[in-house]
Amino acid sequence: MNPLILLTGFLTFLFCLIFHIFFWRIRRPKNDIFALFLIFFKFPLLFFAGYFIWNLLNLPVPLVVPINEITAIFILHVSLSSAYIQTYPAAQAISPTLEIMLIVLKYMPQGISQSDILQNFHKKKLTSSRLEDLLNTKLIRQEQGFFTLTPIGKCFINFFVLHRNLLGLKYKGG
């Protein structure tokens, strides 16, 4: 395998990551997951497809990487992007699990009781903030005070239900 594939794949991912950081610092989009999919998947796909078509038409452009290795580069980019997008929610909505670890460490070595830990989460809006995220990412809608699943929301949760059924686990989350 041409070592240039590794380099190009990493650089493509890095470029998307830098763009993502820059864009988020200027104005974070409301539907941030959709924006991440655009930045890390759709735009690179369009770029690679365009590169492939450009080559097919024999248009003059210096080829950095042979065209048959574009797929390998794209797969590397997609795998790195998938890993990042799966990590992003932990930063966007700071995980209570990670926050608990930070709280407990502050009380070392004597430790901290459950009630004191709960006090730290008082008024943190652990569920209402997530409802807002679900509304922003259009997985649920709110009508006359009632939350219902959108068609995308139904597909999304049904996927998890199916996955957990395959594993012999009850669906939960939480």
Add this chain to the structure above:
Amino acid sequence: MATTLLTILMLSPLIILGSHLIFSRFNQKSPPQIIAIFSILLSYLPVGALCGYALWRNSTIKSTDLISGAIYFFVVFSALAYAYFHLFNMGETARRIRLLAEIRKVGSLTAQELSTIYKESEIVELRLQRLVDMKQLTLDNGYYTIKRKILYYVAKIILAWRYLLGFDPL
């Protein structure tokens, strides 16, 4: 050679799923995350062997191409395995998934009904239990202490990343 390697890697999430399926159904006692991690680590063997065979079959391959092929396999498979673990963990622990699941069960719910079904105290209690099961925390005489600092360091990295992305501090 590259086509075979790429095909194996694209199908590798199915191997992870298959491995996870087997261990999950036969071992319901260990924490689910431990089973998932074990399944993923075990999947390195068959996927690595298949990719290694795909690379080795090409007798004209240069040593630099062989090394870069091995690195490529490791990076791509590790990234896909990591993404799979997080996907599974979402179904296990994510608040959003729980909220979607509760709404799915009933059809429609108000915010008040949701907060009755899914209490904030439950969110913290579940996580404390999980952290004890995963041996990250110890519970002794009603007090929690850190047993292992892995998740603590992860939390610090996540906080730094939040800062970089311009999120409000905690």
